[in-house]
């Protein structure tokens with residue numbers, strides 16, 4: 460496991476099993492589409508295990524849900540450029556290590572990374588990590604996104620408004636010409652969007 464091993468990671472495996480970075484506003488349908496993809500291809504994909512400085516909750520185990528590390532250990536790995544992306548939420552740090560992504564590729568699977576906009580920028584600008592494929596999932600419009608977030612019924616009103624504001628920022632970035640996305644899929648009709656995502660991911664792997 461050795462998530463804190465300072466030795467540089469040989470990323471040869473990720474070159475033959477190129478990871479996919481999927482991003483898009485909250486409510487765009489990322490989880491829905493990925494769930495379907497993982498069900499159709501149960502042995503093909505994997506999620507990497509993230510590092511966090513927050514403590515384990517309930518039955519969470521180190522190396523299963525997360526690698527639980529101290530703030531000092533986390534920041535040491537940041538200094539070693541050991542993360543492809545990391546962020547701070549409240550007082551806790553979260554990050555995806557190069558090693559965790561490589562571990563998936565070494566198992567012969569494609570690592571799928573569901574990452575928000577700032578993380579996407581970090582992955583795209585990482586000094587050593589080989590460039591993954593970037594896919595942006597877009598809602599057909601902010602009005603439809605709002606309807607979907609409301610009918611999902613998982614968020615408070617205040618959170619829905621925050622997500623909608625952030626969605627505008629993410630959509631502007633995706634359309635700015637500065638984003639690294641190799642493909643933008645508009646999730647209007649779910650079956651159609653799923654086929655497009657699948658074609659992009661499997662097609663690129665073939």
Ligand SMILES: Nc1ncnc2c1ncn2[C@@H]1O[C@H](COP(=O)(O)OP(=O)(O)OP(=O)(O)O)[C@@H](O)[C@H]1O
Nearest residue numbers: 484485486487488489490491607611646647648649
């Ligand atoms: N094409 C579609 N048509 C109608 N509803 C959809 C479509 N795609 C997804 N949905 C619905 O929209 C809601 C948001 O989808 P989902 O939870 O997959 O988004 P997400 O991008 O994973 O969001 P988050 O980043 O917050 O996890 C869900 O209730 C889902 O069932």
